[in-house]
Amino acid sequence: MARAEVTDVAVVGGGPAGLAAALAARQAGCGVVLVDENRTLGGQLRKQIHKFFGSRVHRAGIRGIRIAKELEDACLEAGVKIWTETVAYGIFGSTLGLMRGRNSLTLTAKAIILATGASENALAFPGCTLPGVMGAGAAQTFINLHRVLPGRRILTVGAGNVGLIVSYQLLQAGAEVVALVEAAPRIGGYAVHAAKLERSGVPIWTSHSVLEARGDGELSEVTVVAVDNHFQNIPGTERTLEVDTICLAVGLTPLTELAWQAGCQFAYSGPLGGHVPLHSADMETTVPGLFVAGDISGVEEASTALEEGSLAGMSAALFVGVGDRKLEAKRVESRERLAQLRSGPFGTVLQQAQDSIVREWARCGRER
Numbered sequence: 017m018a019r020a021e022v023t024d025v026a027v028v029g030g031g032p033a034g035l036a037a038a039l040a041a042r043q044a045g046c047g048v049v050l051v052d053e054n055r056t057l058g059g060q061l062r063k064q065i066h067k068f069f070g071s072r073v074h075r076a077g078i079r080g081i082r083i084a085k086e087l088e089d090a091c092l093e094a095g096v097k098i099w100t101e102t103v104a105y106g107i108f109g110s111t112l113g114l115m116r117g118r119n120s121l122t123l124t125a126k127a128i129i130l131a132t133g134a135s136e137n138a139l140a141f142p143g144c145t146l147p148g149v150m151g152a153g154a155a156q157t158f159i160n161l162h163r164v165l166p167g168r169r170i171l172t173v174g175a176g177n178v179g180l181i182v183s184y185q186l187l188q189a190g191a192e193v194v195a196l197v198e199a200a201p202r203i204g205g206y207a208v209h210a211a212k213l214e215r216s217g218v219p220i221w222t223s224h225s226v227l228e229a230r231g232d233g234e235l236s237e238v239t240v241v242a243v244d245n246h247f248q249n250i251p252g253t254e255r256t257l258e259v260d261t262i263c264l265a266v267g268l269t270p271l272t273e274l275a276w277q278a279g280c281q282f283a284y285s286g287p288l289g290g291h292v293p294l295h296s297a298d299m300e301t302t303v304p305g306l307f308v309a310g311d312i313s314g315v316e317e318a319s320t321a322l323e324e325g326s327l328a329g330m331s332a333a334l335f336v337g338v339g340d341r342k343l344e345a346k347r348v349e350s351r352e353r354l355a356q357l358r359s360g361p362f363g364t365v366l367q368q369a370q371d372s373i374v375r376e377w378a379r380c381g382r383e384r
């Protein structure tokens with residue numbers, strides 16, 4: 017017989033969004049259980065050894081790994097129950113199906129917050145299944161968590177922040193980054209990260225993509241090619257590079273399986289990384305009592321994930337009947353901070369995309 021537990025608020029995912037959500041719900045007075053499949057908490061933050069950018073309120077200037085520890089300590093001190101090495105495999109109404117090792121258990125909650133993050137996108141090209149072709153996040157896990165180089169000569173694909181940061185960390189770890197290719201005509205990530213690579217002698221070739229990877233059982237070389245404004249290969253521009261690793265940093269997709277299973281309504285949003293569960297400005301999905309926060313609700317940044325997590329935690333507390341006017345006021349402040357985070361040049365597109373998700377959520381509500 018599976019063990020059955022009950023709580024006010026259950027949080028799935030112990031990244032910045034889940035930790036912030038658990039803390040906010042607990043501080044509002046709820047009993048909170050947070051589950052994460054990993055042995056240690058922090059999600060993506062566990063691999064982020066660099067100092068974060070963004071705003072001071074969201075811990076800019078602090079290394080991601082330290083932010084994770086600070087949040088975990090705050091959760092423990094506040095009395096959040098933390099279940100690590102526990103996978104949420106299903107959601108059945110207000111009950112989560114969980115696996116811990118070989119043991120199955122259930123957790124029933126008055127409100128559930130999904131903060132499951134995102135998964136890396138792949139890229140299809142001849143040879144893309146050769147050992148040595150991997151996501152940039154996987155390479156980052158190798159170097160920053162396990163202290164092992166994934167390879168010695170590396171090509172990175174994608175010049176967003178993830179591609180730029182991971183390439184620089186690979187250099188710091190002792191690998192040679194032979195080049196970074198980006199299909200768009202310009203670098204998508206922050207100039208400060210690109211400048212570090214360029215100063216280190218790593219060429220960044222924009223309007224370039226991968227044509228083919230080759231190797232006998234493992235990757236040994238790759239051919240890259242220039243592309244035109246329609247992303248069509250330009251014959252005669254091929255270059256072949258000797259590499260043993262290709263790091264793909266071509267975007268992330270929200271991890272939404274549990275939200276689909278719960279019956280949430282979705283919309284597709286290119287800027288937010290794919291299909292995202294419709295949610296209100298306070299992070300409630302179209303399923304009453306089910307909330308989302310962080311990359312699952314649209315791929316953005318850790319700072320946004322932290323703020324959305326706090327907002328979802330407060331909303332869940334209000335949903336279960338804990339909290340008062342003061343909490344309502346704090347929610348308003350949190351929404352204002354979120355808007356502030358999305359006010360920069362990159363943020364405006366994300367704000368518009370999130371506004372459209374919220375409008376769709378309201379439309380669905382009227383139809384319900």
Ligand SMILES: Cc1cc2nc3c(=O)[nH]c(=O)nc-3n(C[C@H](O)[C@H](O)[C@H](O)COP(=O)(O)OP(=O)(O)OC[C@H]3O[C@@H](n4cnc5c(N)ncnc54)[C@H](O)[C@@H]3O)c2cc1C
Pocket residue numbers: 028029030031032033034051052053054058059060061064067068069070102103104105131132133134153156177178181182271309310311312315316317318319320321
């Ligand atoms: C290389 C890189 C550099 C970055 N640098 C910055 C930066 O400088 N500044 C910034 O603001 N952001 C940065 N980010 C982005 C930031 O890390 C993410 O936006 C943020 O971590 C998203 O938080 P999250 O809590 O939604 O998801 P995650 O951090 O991905 O956490 C989700 C957690 O949920 C767990 N989980 C998922 N499904 C289940 C399940 N079914 N059961 C149990 N557990 C589950 C996962 O294992 C994970 O631990 C960077 C990202 C990368 C990859």
